[in-house]
Amino acid sequence: MIKDFGVSVDLDIKADDFVQFYLKLVNRNLNHLGTHSENTALISVALAKCMGYRTSDIKLLKYGVLLHDIGKLFTPAEILNSSRPLTSIEFEMIKTHTLFGYEVLDNFTSFPNEIKYFAVKHHYRQGFGYPKPLIYDNGVDQTLIDILTVADSFSAIMEPRVYKNNVSAENTFEIMNDETNEKNKGLNKDVIEHLKYLIDDNKINLKGFF
Ligand SMILES: [Fe+2]
Numbered sequence: 138m139i140k141d142f143g144v145s146v147d148l149d150i151k152a153d154d155f156v157q158f159y160l161k162l163v164n165r166n167l168n169h170l171g172t173h174s175e176n177t178a179l180i181s182v183a184l185a186k187c188m189g190y191r192t193s194d195i196k197l198l199k200y201g202v203l204l205h206d207i208g209k210l211f212t213p214a215e216i217l218n219s220s221r222p223l224t225s226i227e228f229e230m231i232k233t234h235t236l237f238g239y240e241v242l243d244n245f246t247s248f249p250n251e252i253k254y255f256a257v258k259h260h261y262r263q264g265f266g267y268p269k270p271l272i273y274d275n276g277v278d279q280t281l282i283d284i285l286t287v288a289d290s291f292s293a294i295m296e297p298r299v300y301k302n303n304v305s306a307e308n309t310f311e312i313m314n315d316e317t318n319e320k321n322k323g324l325n326k327d328v329i330e331h332l333k334y335l336i337d338d339n340k341i342n343l344k345g346f347f
C-alpha cells in the first residue's frame with residue numbers, strides 16, 4: 138500500500154502515456170521486453186482486424202497486449218536477462234508475472250477495466266499453461282485473449298534472446314503446432330491458421346523481429 142501523505146491528489150494517468158513510459162523503461166532495463174510487447178501487439182492487431190473485430194475491441198486488445206508482461210517488472214532482472222538455463226524455482230518465479238500484472242493493472246482506475254484480464258490469462262491455453270485453476274472469469278471475449286496467446290507464443294519463439302537465436306516463421310509454426318511440446322499445447326488452432334495466412338501473404342512485416 139502506498140503511503141497517504143495527508144493530501145489527496147487525483148493523478149489521471151492516460152493509458153497511452155503510461156504505455157510509452159513502460160516500453161521505454163523495459164527496453165532499457167529488461168532484455169527485449171519492450172520490443173517483444175510491440176511485436177506481439179503488431180501481430181495481435183493484424184489478427185483481430187483479419188478476424189473481423191470492431192475498432193473498440195481492437196483498441197482494448199492493443200492496450201492489453203502492450204502491457205501483457207508488465208508483471209515481469211516484479212521478476213528479478215538477473216533472471217529475465219540470464220543466458221544460463223534457469224532452475225525450476227526461477228521458472229516458478231517468472232510464472233508469477235501473470236498475477237502481478239493483474240494486480241498492477243487493477244490499480245489504474247483510469248485504464249479500461251478489461252486489460253488486466255489479458256495480463257492474467259495470456260499463458261493459459263484451453264486447460265494448459267498457467268495460472269491454474271483460472272478464477273478470473275470475466276466478460277472479455279475468449280478469442281481476443283487467444284489472439285494474444287498465439288501472437289505472444291509466435292513472437293517469443295521467433296525473437297532472439299540472450300540464450301537463443303531467432304527462429305524462422307516456418308519453424309515457429311512447426312513448434313507452435315507440436316502438441317507434444319507442453320509450452321504450446323492448447324493454442325487456438327483457428328487463430329494459428331489466420332496468422333499463417335497473414336504471414337504467407339506478407340500482410341505482417343516481420344523485420345523488427347530480428
Ligand atoms: Fe508472459
Ligand SMILES: [Fe+2]
Pocket residue numbers: 173177205206289293
Ligand atoms: Fe509475452
